[in-house]
Amino acid sequence: MSNYNANEQEQKQAEQIRRQYISREDNKIEQLKKLDSKVKAPGKIVGTIIGVVGALVMGTGMSFVMVWENMTIGLILGIPGLIVAALAYPVYFWITSSRKKKYADEIMNLSEELIRK
DSSP states (O other), X not given: OOOOOOOHHHHHHHHHHHHHTSOSTTOHHHHHHHHHHHHHHHHHHHHHHHHHHHHHHHHHHHHHHHTSOOHHHXXXXXXXXXXXXXXXXXXXXXXXXXXXXXHHHHHHHHHXXXXXX
16 A cells, blocks of 8 residues: 555544444434424425415416506406415415324434433
């Protein structure tokens, strides 16, 4: 072997690469973060999609009223769009609450292990 000495930056880079190959199962904080993400992510995704769709429909209705001066179609699109956009947070809250109940025991046990160490 050669007598090559890595400088500090190369040592840090080698350590980062090495960490990628270490088993993640042993790292309980990573498991806890993944479980927390499993609880929150679906509600955020669905809530965001519902909110964006509602806002787009409402915006289309507003465009009909303001640009094309078609009040009837504008209100037919705008009011349901407003209702759908307003439902985004309750849907997010409902999904997140149901997933909290589903994963609560697992998260509590894992966090208890981390706190007690």
